[in-house]
Amino acid sequence: MQVVRRIKPEGGTITFFVAFGASRQMCRLATTFDTQKQAFSYLQKHRTEFEHMARTRLASGELEDGVVVLSML
Structure with missing residues (x-):
C-alpha cells in the first residue's frame, strides 16, 4: 500500500490516495x-x-461522493 500526498488549499484538510494494487x-x-x-x-x-x-x-461502503472521509478526534 502506498499513500500519495495531495494537499488541497483548505487549511488543515489533506487529500491523499491509498493505493490498492493498480487502483487508488x-x-x-x-x-x-x-x-x-x-x-x-x-x-x-x-x-x-x-x-x-x-x-x-x-x-x-462509507463514502461521501466517492471519497473516504476521515477526521481527527
Missing part, C-alpha cells in the same frame, strides 16, 4: 491543525492507523 482510493482527512504542513506531518506519523481506518470505511 481518494481519502480526505480533516484536522484541527492550522497549517497544511502540521496536518501532513500528523498524517505521516499516524499513517498505519489512517490506512486501516480508510480500508474499513471503504469495505463498509
Whole structure:
C-alpha cells in the first residue's frame, strides 16, 4: 500500500490516495491543525492507523461522493 500526498488549499484538510494494487482510493482527512504542513506531518506519523481506518470505511461502503472521509478526534 502506498499513500500519495495531495494537499488541497483548505487549511488543515489533506487529500491523499491509498493505493490498492493498480487502483487508488481518494481519502480526505480533516484536522484541527492550522497549517497544511502540521496536518501532513500528523498524517505521516499516524499513517498505519489512517490506512486501516480508510480500508474499513471503504469495505463498509462509507463514502461521501466517492471519497473516504476521515477526521481527527
